[in-house]
Amino acid sequence: MDAEFGQVSIVGAGLLGASLGLALKQRGLARRVHGVGRRQVSLDAAITSGAIDAGFLELADGLAGADLIVLAAPVNQAAAMLEAVQAAAPLHAVITDVGSTKADICRRAAELWSAPRPFVGSHPMAGSEKFGPEHARADLYDGAVCLVEADTSIDPRAADTVRRLWQAVGALVVAIDAAQHDALLARTSHVPHVLSAVLARLADGEDIVPDLIGNGFRDTTRIAAGRPELWTEICLSNRDAVLAALGDARKDIEAFAAALESEDESAIAAFFDDGRAARQRLCGP
């Protein structure tokens, strides 16, 4: 009998793509895993590590015969290659991605394919400061949350395949509308990255005393150490939602500053009270 997902073609052999390949192969979920990359040396390394069975430099070669296609390229590249993927993909193939923003690529897919479409956006919330195929792990998705696009234009069979894919590698699947995904992520992830960078930039200077750096500062600025190119890409591909959330953050800062300026103790206390209550609601006590 065939492995559950047949031939899987993964485009992009970075941390997310290579980890998916390892997970599929180690769990026997794919009959064959093809990798598509831009450098032969990366593809050879992925074959050696056991993440893929064969590597291809040309998209059309790598997608030939695929039952399931996973775009694991950076978020802007994945959207830009969607038309080429459509041209090269077998008609029955189901297609998904792993990008951190969803509205752009899902809108593009809805333009390219008429309903019911075979593309279903995914956002596995895995990965960290470590990146590149050398950090790939078969258990990267184990226990991770994977947000999967919900939309009436999606072929139910494709939605089912993509849901099963992430569950098969250990992820908890949560269905979500692409625009809602981006609006929520702007507030829970993208703007926190911007403000984390603002805090690091604010404290930096010739007059800094390293001994003054405490755990609070370390915690709030930890994600500022993230890859600049990744966050540039994410903010650009989620521009409107990030700008809207940043506007709300600015208003809140201005309200706090006005309360402090006028020494309005009860307004300041209410601000911190609400912040603590919100943090406890969102993250637990």
Added chain:
Amino acid sequence: MDAEFGQVSIVGAGLLGASLGLALKQRGLARRVHGVGRRQVSLDAAITSGAIDAGFLELADGLAGADLIVLAAPVNQAAAMLEAVQAAAPLHAVITDVGSTKADICRRAAELWSAPRPFVGSHPMAGSEKFGPEHARADLYDGAVCLVEADTSIDPRAADTVRRLWQAVGALVVAIDAAQHDALLARTSHVPHVLSAVLARLADGEDIVPDLIGNGFRDTTRIAAGRPELWTEICLSNRDAVLAALGDARKDIEAFAAALESEDESAIAAFFDDGRAARQRLCGP
């Protein structure tokens, strides 16, 4: 021979005061530790736990005979009681505090005492979300950084005593000007608390999907769970420096938003690049 610091009177029996009492007594550094508090039940608990030898409800009684006085009351209360402390303190007594902001209380001390003054401001960077004497630990200051006021109006004997006090309980002492202390702490601690609360408030809402909360959000908002009353007090007592740093943070956010609005990829990348470099300079790689 007498214990190094003679009779030590600690005003305030919270986490910082009770931990100092425990450390002094366990290390045999004080001949006798007096505690001054507002509630007999807290003083009794401090005696039972071994943090103090005797408790007093009246400041004058608790300070009688003191060689070293440590004000461990909340930062605004400590500044407000300084005149009463001056009236009640023995003439030879050295006086310090444990407040998170220094300019206010040190300015008040410089007004009250003519030079060379016996008051030296301290800010031991210890304590956490846990507060109250029940969390007191003899090793709270062990390995902590303690910032100690440097100023020409301070009696060198007092400065030496206060430096030795913190070193004796295990802290690393760093001398710093009070105004510089507050300006730097505004950037490394107080504004991070404000922005952490802003992020928690921003993400909170009826539409939130708890599964979207990742480690980045947990890290950036951890300190938003801090005690509202403490942070209200700290911001009020460091108002000007916090407002100045918040103003700088707002300008940086506005510059980022302008770059994103115009999709200026290189400006956005430079913003995140600088943020990462700053984080690495301040906290290590």
